[in-house]
Amino acid sequence: LKFEGYPHVLKSQQFSRKWVEKVLFPLSDKISNLLKKKNRDKLRNLLKNKTMVSLFASESSRTRASHEIGFNLMGGKVAFTSASANISSAMGKGESFEDTVKLFDQYHCDLIVARNDSAEQMPIDSIARGIRTPIINAGDGAGKDKQHPTQALLDIYTIYKHLGKMDNLRIAVIGDLKNGRTVRSLCYLLAKWRIKHIYLVSPLKLKVSADIKSYLRRHNIKFSEHCDIRKIAPKVNVFYQTRTQTNLGSPKMSRSKTNKSKEFTIINKEVLNLCSKSKNSIIMHPLPCLEEITRNEVDKDPRSVYFESKTSVPSQLKCGLITRMAIMLLMLNPKKAKAILKS
Numbered sequence: 001l002k003f004e005g006y007p008h009v010l011k012s013q014q015f016s017r018k019w020v021e022k023v024l025f026p027l028s029d030k031i032s033n034l035l036k037k038k039n040r041d042k043l044r045n046l047l048k049n050k051t052m053v054s055l056f057a058s059e060s061s062r063t064r065a066s067h068e069i070g071f072n073l074m075g076g077k078v079a080f081t082s083a084s085a086n087i088s089s090a091m092g093k094g095e096s097f098e099d100t101v102k103l104f105d106q107y108h109c110d111l112i113v114a115r116n117d118s119a120e121q122m123p124i125d126s127i128a129r130g131i132r133t134p135i136i137n138a139g140d141g142a143g144k145d146k147q148h149p150t151q152a153l154l155d156i157y158t159i160y161k162h163l164g165k166m167d168n169l170r171i172a173v174i175g176d177l178k179n180g181r182t183v184r185s186l187c188y189l190l191a192k193w194r195i196k197h198i199y200l201v202s203p204l205k206l207k208v209s210a211d212i213k214s215y216l217r218r219h220n221i222k223f224s225e226h227c228d229i230r231k232i233a234p235k236v237n238v239f240y241q242t243r244t245q246t247n248l249g250s251p252k253m254s255r256s257k258t259n260k261s262k263e264f265t266i267i268n269k270e271v272l273n274l275c276s277k278s279k280n281s282i283i284m285h286p287l288p289c290l291e292e293i294t295r296n297e298v299d300k301d302p303r304s305v306y307f308e309s310k311t312s313v314p315s316q317l318k319c320g321l322i323t324r325m326a327i328m329l330l331m332l333n334p335k336k337a338k339a340i341l342k343s
């Protein structure tokens with residue numbers, strides 16, 4: 001039950017389809033069951049005596065909370081956490097992100113979960129080469145090579161749980177495809193399955209970069225680019241909407257809500273009415289959600305799974321806690337993970 005690829009979680013490409021389907025998904029199912037109130041005691045010793053550092057040099061709610069709460073639920077100790085490492089760690093005095101990560105490597109912690117959006121700091125995968133402590137890339141900057149791999153893993157678990165498969169799906173990835181790291185990580189991971197078609201839907205200023213397109217071509221994944229979601233909506237199984245990443249350098253722009261505009265990338269009632277009402281489609285969003293989904297029209301739709309699920313299958317948000325707990329257990333206590341899988 002070796003953790004695949006690295007001691008670290010750095011990018012989607014490090015995970016194989018086999019590992020995801022045979023290890024991560026079944027263990028996540030078990031964790032989901034153990035999270036029920038009556039079973040929760042069984043989680044408490046899984047990471048006993050393990051310590052985690054939670055180093056977020058930029059904003060996060062879901063990623064930070066799901067790692068910290070998940071680690072605590074499994075009996076581990078979050079030894080250092082920073083609401084904003086730029087303020088409450090010595091990074092506020094100008095210390096580099098690299099030095100900050102490296103100091104924790106010498107303090108015998110068992111896991112570092114790190115996010116950094118600044119292009120001036122050394123990327124997390126480069127820092128990871130010089131440290132022994134396992135590190136989870138919890139979101140690293142914008143643009144080429146930048147990723148958020150645990151988000152992609154939780155995203156495909158969500159798709160798998162709600163639609164029962166990955167192969168032969170038609171998936172629309174929508175929004176800021178230029179700077180969105182969740183999109184980048186998801187595209188790299190989706191290429192491991194026999195996806196029928198990926199629709200890349202974005203405003204013209206936020207089109208996907210060439211490296212993702214060449215990766216999809218190399219993996220024989222059919223894709224097409226669009227700027228109006230209404231043109232392809234009837235064919236789509238998975239709508240994966242994303243916000244404009246103004247914090248990562250994308251221009252603030254209105255994603256038109258008018259019928260006349262050539263660029264139309266919001267999800268609203270009009271889009272819902274165009275697409276299949278069958279159980280074969282879902283609407284996802286990594287969150288936080290701003291104006292790119294008209295919430296009062298879409299939240300209550302049975303196909304929307306980003307915040308609340310309308311069935312017993314966990315929402316995308318909840319899948320984040322479940323899969324991250326599975327990932328941390330596999331990294332830090334593979335023996336226990338194996339025992340849970342066999343139980």
Ligand code: CP
Pocket residue numbers: 059060061062063064139148151286287288
């Ligand atoms: N999806 C996501 O990464 O959310 P946070 O920024 O709240 O962690």
